[in-house]
Amino acid sequence: MQKITREQLIDKAVALLADGTVSCVLGWSKGEFDYDVTPAMFNNEEELKANFVFNDFCGVNFSKYLVAKTQKCEGKILVFLKPCDTYSFNQLLTEHRFDREKVYAVGIPCEGMADIAKVKEICGDGISSIAFEGEKMAVTTLYEDAPVMLAANDVLAERCINCKSKKCVAFDELMGDEGNVIDSNRFDEVEKLEAMTPDERFAFWQNELSRCIRCNACRDACPACTCEKCVFDNPNSGVENKSPANSFEEKMFHIIRAFHVAGRCTDCGECSRVCPQNIPLHLLNRKFIKDMNEFYGEYQAGAEVGSRAPLVNYTTEDLEPGEVFDRRDTDA
Amino acid sequence: MQRVGVFVCWCGSNIAGTVDVEAVSEALKSEPGVVFSTNYQYMCSQAGQDMIIDAVKEHNLTGIVVCSCSPRMHEATFRKTAAAAGLNPYMVEIANIREQCSWVHKDMLTGTEKAIILGKAAVAKVNLNTPLTPGESPVTKRALVIGGGIAGIQTALDIADAGFPVDIVEKKPTIGGKMAQLDKTFPTLDCAACILTPKMVDVAQNDKIRIFSYSEVSEIKGFVGNFDVTIKKNARFVNEDICTGCGACVDKCPMKKIPNEFNLGMDNRKAIYIPFAQAVPKVATIDPNACNMLKNGKCGLCAKVCTAGAIDYTQKDEFIEEKYGAIVVATGFNPISMDKFDEFAYNQSKDVITSLEFERLTNAAGPTAGKLLRPSDGKHPHTIVFVQCVGSRCDACAEKGKEYCSKICCMYTAKHAMLTRDKYPDTEVYVFYIDVRTPGKNFDEFYRRAVEEYGVKYIKGMVGKVTPEGDVLKVQASDLIANKQLRIDADLVVLAAAIEPDKSARPLATMLTASMDTNDFFTEAHPKLRPVESPTAGVFLSGTCQGPKDIPETVSQAGAASSKVIGLLAKDKLTGNPCVASSNELMCNGCSSCEKVCPYGAITYSDKEFRMPDRTTKVRRIAVVNPAVCQGCGACTVACPSGAMDLNGFANSQIMAEVDAICK
């Protein structure tokens, strides 16, 4: 359960609106269901009180929205950033994607977000409401009278179990502690795959990727995918394709996308969160991150503004592409 | 749709021997866009070229594919042919069916099959070719030389000699550099001042050359042919135009205890000073850190004695903006600090000195008027130990020193040893060496003379420790040939300190976007074939800023750099390579990925206003490629996440089309 409350955030937003620091607020808004939280712009206290929410389903990373919103909004936008969002925020600043002056960022602590798929796994479908009671989550379904009580840990999203950092790396103001970078086990899953035979790996990925329906949700949620025009939408890129058809980019979509964001991906996990088919897309991004950490030294995209990503950098002593495999083979 | 003509060359039997040329021209007829296809014995011959020109006219061709030898051989030829036929020269593609087909495959069937595929790829590419026109940019006919040592002086004189104006920027109050501090020069032993000072006078008197002394480059913008440079002229508190260099102010200045940089601190100068008698420009400079008048307004003696009225305590730093077509870097070197090498007791005894200090001690204009005297007590040294390679040739993992050989030390040490023995035959001179490296005209002969005629004791080995005790320096060293540890009581120890690029070079390289190696030496465009050019177009390298060099090498490199500059300035316009990158502003994110990988600094950013479909406007940061600077490597095209960046002549779609054609 989150330590910071909806009321605290609303108070903060109202105060900042009132003293003119910001002119609008980018925040989480009630959706159709309690677990269905969507991003929205709030202009005043009434709107905030009516629809602003903050709970374990507020996983949306707002950084990306700033690219478009800062262009449209007069005055400053207030944005609440969880630690992992702050990395995306910095990365977008590194890429000059929005004007820092137009944003008032409030860093907030995050206790980890819930994965609705996990909730459904336990409680089944037909969830009618979810309420938060103390440390527990009370899930009411259409089929049961009594709500099922869940502990946060039971339904914690994978990306939060393997949280890499509770540290807010960018903010104008902080609510709660600044937090620390933590040792996570986020590469364990990648290592498991690496330990498989090529055949097993191929089978794994074929199984996962075959479920893709090319809905583009991963791309649309990804804070690294803010291109003015995506190569997959561009008829001149040679890889354009918008519908699932048996053509080139269809099969390569996820590889190309992963490569495009390599070195820029902060491992926020939005891609996997939004995937309606539950494809573990973060395992592609983490592979790149893990490799680049091992080959070229630790690098965390977004840890600071202006850093130079491994793929737009080099040393004369870098290892050869062939040595990548020699290294692994000798390790094994 | 293009109208493509295909021309298959037999190259006598070179191609036709393993490739069925008839089958190739026939097969390519049915490729998309191909309206004409033929083959001929020698496409590159006049008859072959005429055949192409005729076909272009007859069939209204818009693109040409020549299946022939390597494009490295005749691409230029066929581009000219296309131009002669009225086509854009970049509407030509070559399928390499000789070096990469007929010559490597023995079987006719295989060869023909492959030649057809290579032809198809070329057709697929030419279908997407667009006419390209090389950009042109004007050339500002003025050169900037940064650094006024012998390298900069020689470069400036040579450029001026060709009739182009040159500016020299020198951060010290005078030009002359390290060479002005030297005594004699190897291997001829003529005095440095005798050969350098006339050149300095030439510079001063040359009406094509302007000297900005006591000045630094503070900003560089622009590109080859069109650099905009800001020069910061530090306030010297003396009006250069009026000062006659008479020295009356220096005589009267009461601040006497300022360490004299020119003599490496071995004697003192005044707060107002002229570095040495032959300085150019010969004007005084006030050291603001030492002058009482400038520090607390008390004194003003120099102004009183200056009959010319040149002293100006209110002078401010001045910024001068100038345009240049070419920039020559001649920032030179310095000996490294000996602080980390105190096993030689440099910081513990005045009688342990560097070789450059030794130059001043033997120089007639130096602190001892050329008499070799110990700095500590002014006595004649009777035993002198020279130590070679101090800080040179060190392992990268060692705690101190440089990895490279400093190149000049073996020769100047031989010179010092020889001159000492010549002037003071009662002096014992030891030289401890690891290797004696004397490649160069008359160099080894010179070193042998030091040994054989002058009796200098060369000992293979290194000094391990110098212990000052009383008035002797106890030198502990190894003699590897005799397999002995030697202990010598010396009066003077001279360290051949490694040399390193001047500290101003690194920020300058950043301003120039010129690359440097890990030692901060400037990198040349090609180590063998373009040794005086930086990879950044319009930037040239002269002297030790590029690597350790002696005077003859420096002067010849200065000449080479100047001839490159003259070649550039002689042009009225620069014609670029049209195969450069360009960014589609509608797709550009302005993310700076491309800029980071560009080795030439060809990419800059600007904010541009876009009108949106909903009639609002939006200001976006977009990348702009300067075609005069871009060399067309394409690194940026892959770094670009949105695909906004593409390369003319090797566009994403073109290469993709080639891949498709090859892979069926």
Place this chain on the structure above:
Amino acid sequence: MKVSYFPGCTLKNKAKELDVYSVKSAEVLGITLEEIENWQCCGGVFTTARDEVATKLSSVRALKYALDKEQPLVTVCSACHNVIKQTNYAMQNDKEFADKVNRYMAEGSYNGETEVYNYLEMLRDMVGFDAVKEKVVNPLKGKKIAAYYGCLLLRPNSVMRMDDPENPTIMEDLIKAMGADPIVYAKRNECCGGYISVESPEAAKRNSNAVIENAKAAGAEMIITACPLCKYNLVKNGADIPVIYFTELLAEALGVKEDTNE
């Protein structure tokens, strides 16, 4: 502030002055030296061989002890300092070696986390020489004192990282802080002969004499050292000026020497 303290074998008998004055002086300067329980001798010299494990265990145990107490580890004796710092460095940088060592570690594994300070470094980096100066009650005015570093304090520099190995100033700065005049001489970082005095006393004598002569020629009236073996060699080989531990001088300057003299 409290730190873990490794005294070492000699400090408990022949070099008691080094031990007692260290503890007393530190106390005045606000640092409590907490002696490690059940410490074992460091072995006197560090073996650079990567396959020598057993001889380095006592150092690792001391380091681990400090880690568990979350304290830096302070040594006074140059030899202990050298052995422990080099061992710590090996634990940080030689994984193969560290793995071998950790197989013997009943106390739990250790990977070089502890920070090791020599007493002099403690004075410089934790206390500060300015603070030392303020606490001086008996300034040693006009005394010409030569610091003798020997070999173990400074080398190998890549590991010890204490000061410039060829031109150190840490002891000279301490001498200045105590109000005396430091004498700089070239042999201050040359070996006294060390344990060679067992094998060839003549060689030890030659080395020690060279140090003494060089210090005297530079005008020294007294030599201070941090190493019992250095002191032994210099004294045994006929030093005709006093050779004492720097801590003794420090205690005197800080005014705590008398109460320890029973």
Place this chain on the structure above:
Amino acid sequence: MQVNEYKPLIVAFCCNWCSYAGADLAGNNRLNYPAEVKIIRVPCSCRVNPMFILRAFQRGADGVIICGCHPGDCHYTSGNYYTRRRMAALFSMLDYLGIEKERTRVEWVSAAEGAKFAATMNDFVEKVVALGENKRLEDLRCKK
């Protein structure tokens, strides 16, 4: 010789300044290598976009090799250093997806190394032939 001998399809990207010239030299010296190797000329190895490589595989290539100047010798000073990083990352990713690592390679071939070019191609083709046809990347999304 077998009639139905498997012929792989190999795409080689060669930089204009070193490797393409090295390939020309192999021709000048009449050094044989399999005709299955088809060369695409690029100004610098750093011009090779991973999309080209994936496209080749998708269109039926069995192996893709990128040749450039030796590190330190790049005509554009640093292009091949970027190639080295990009391809190390991409090839490791393909391997992670189960695409055999022998199907991808980066090799530095100078303009003087005609023999190395031919030997490299012979070796590369041999390794690809040993693996057989490349179906994997094409099939990555389609479960049979």
Place this chain on the structure above:
Amino acid sequence: MNNNSYLQEEIIRRSGVNPSKCMRCGKCSATCPAYDEMEYHPHQFVNMVESGDIEPLLNSESLYKCLSCFACIDRCPRNVEPAKLVEAVRIAAVRKQGANRMTANDVPRMIDEDVPPQLLVSAFRKYTK
């Protein structure tokens, strides 16, 4: 060349030294305080290990003369670290059966009233297995 490549490899592995980095400047021997006691000097250790000529070193008194003062390590411009080679060879020698150079019986003759324990420990560490 002799056939001591196993021993050579062992010495190189134990010391972590790459003797081929040596450029023959002799600074190690120039700085060595025990030079006069040694039959083979520091630079010779480096060169002999490099060429596999280890037997003479194993049997040389020089092994016990090195003071481990690390002057050669710090002052070597090539970062060769000769003292580590001396140490590695010495260990090879004292690890041989019965090759201890010093025993407890030797102690009384060495002791005088001022001898610090440090001296004895160090000597034992150096001269025995």
